[in-house]
Amino acid sequence: MPWSTLCAGCLAGTVFLAVMAHVADVSHTPLGPGDVRIAFLPAIAALAFIPRTPFRPVAQATPVPAWVAPAGRVLLAAPILALTCWAQLTIAAHAVPVLLTAHSHPPLGHSPAVYPVIAQLTGWCAVTVAVAACVDRSRYADVGGAVAVPVSFAAIALAWYAPLTSRLVAQPPATPHGATVAWCAVTAIFTALTCAAMRDRWHRYTRVR
């Protein structure tokens, strides 16, 4: 079940980007890294449903640690996400340099660096998995994915648009190198949070009073 969900999310974004690239080609308006970012959101939404393992109570009764199942699912999802990222960057690369370099004499500029985009998408994945893993340990575990999607999107939007954080993670004003470092730090922090959440053995069923 989670694999069809993940594939649906990845395909939806990729098809959207392919349509956009076609329209961009026809209308001579270049695609940018922003379009790749937007197109990756459906994959992020699908990823939110991956860490939830409905058979966790059974897994906890076995000698295998309970965190193995969700961690294994996240690890198995990583190649699919990487493939999606590669496909989307390839589609965008076909639309960007054609307009920016090949048709202009002299070239208007270079295609933007890819590594900050990859770092950013990795950071988004880490945030989403961490939120989903945390919700999975709460009383809202049954709707963990549904909760994680809007929360992750809100966190991403906040990081992107809040004046305090946008200076660090959004370029410009952040440099490609600076944004990459910032997103790697975000990935590291949220991966640690994911590990802590997955190793947690108890559901937090109680209401906060």
Add this chain to the structure above:
Amino acid sequence: MTATRTVLGLARAEAFRLVRSLLVLTGLLAGGAVVWVLFGPWQPLWWNASWQIGFGQLVLAMAVLAAAQLAAGRARRDAMSDLYASFPATAGARTAAQLTALAGAAPASVVLVAAATAVARARGAIGTPDVAVLAGGVVLVIAAGAVGVAIGSRFAHPLAGALGAVALLFSSVTSHLATGANIWLVPWQWNEDALGSLPGPLPGYPPAGAHMLELAGVAAAAATVAFAATVGRGRLRGGLAAAGVLAAAAICLAGALQLRPIPTASLDHLVSEAAAPASVQACATANEVRYCLYPGFAALLPSLQAPVNGVLAHLPARPDQPLTVSQVLGPDLLDSSLTHGHPAPQVSAWQARTLSAPGSAASASAIYLPVGSWPAASGQLNDARFEVALAAAEWAVRLAPTVSARTLSSQTFQQCVPVGQAREAIAIYLAILATHPPAGELRAGLGTGRGLFGSVVGSKFIPDWVFPGSSAYLTPQAGPENTAAGYLLANAMTSLPGQQVARVLARSWGSWLNWHTTDAQLAAALGIPMPSVPPAPPFLPGPGPGGGPPQAPLCTT
């Protein structure tokens, strides 16, 4: 009768769940935040703000879509379909209830409209709210909810709702999918229109009624799809097919209506407003300065008069040419969303007329304010007042702009630089006296700590001073480039007794206005040392002639 009662009872329960849904409440907050961001620091114009509020409704609509999908898919997602099937209420009744329950989203939508309206009014919005556009936003929320129910009746997984919400966002935020008049066909486009540049409401722009009809058609089509997934009887299916055809017809009709060109007479009038604003503007003369504003913008007058009068109060003598402060329309007003459907020669003629409009060329005795760029918030308002005061002071010391704004978009545009001229320091001094901006903001214009701004005149690097809100509120941006030396001397002048400075300026006002008179001479006359300017960095390779740094002309008028 019993079925209706059942539907209403279920709808009440579902509507209550929708109202208190965390998703919807979060969407409401996010929608409000988006409207706040879209309003920005500018004084809202209702013909633009009404549409911006609608984009906030789009964010709420995304949340309602996801919540409605979760509600509609609840039975299958929880593996309770068989249990639900054993209940007296049919699947069709449950779908009808869920569609009726979308009325529960209306209060959130209305609250968003009310809150945004209150904010716009508090910021002194100009004009009157466009009720049709605001109502269109509410219909958008309901239509998105209906789409959510349609998705939920087919796909129970929450991802389907999330993808539906993201698709709704995609369709409206990307500029690749729709241009020209097609922007009205997407649910709610956000930045492809020219509403913010208009001097008043333009009939048929946006086509609010037709857009509302399109959204209502989408809602009806989605409801038909939702029923089609749950209703099994043949006769009802026939009715649904008829309803689907009607909904499709409504959408097509609405699309055709939205693609109609704006009437030639309306665009003619708009072009006249841009090319010959005097024919429509209301002008008032105060303190021998003429203020010309478009109808409805009279509230701006005090904000403009205060800084200009502040400068005039400290002038020993005025120039012969009287000053005019006038609103203008942007040179790129006529975009394809306005001119679609009109013959190319007609569009070219309109564009030619707007190119000759006041404000498209710099004037020695006029200050031009583009419509829609006057701030409402206090910080930016003070910056804008300072910019007006500085423009008035530059008119007073005859530091007139020398470059046409038309060259602004070309690669050859350069501002002149009043290097070492006493009149520049006097202009900045007068602007500071007139508006009293915070010293920290003025100092920040030196750019120290972030690297130096500067121009190259001859073979010398001249550090610039970029005052707060520089070139943000007035047009053309062809005033002189202010120098760090000019600001530093003006700042030093503010620490002297006002009467002493006034006496020195009045004694030989004519000579201070001469561009040959240096700031060092002014400092000596005032009895203060000439402030030292931060040292210039070495030249970097630039796009100037021969690969050197770009050159700026000296202000000599």
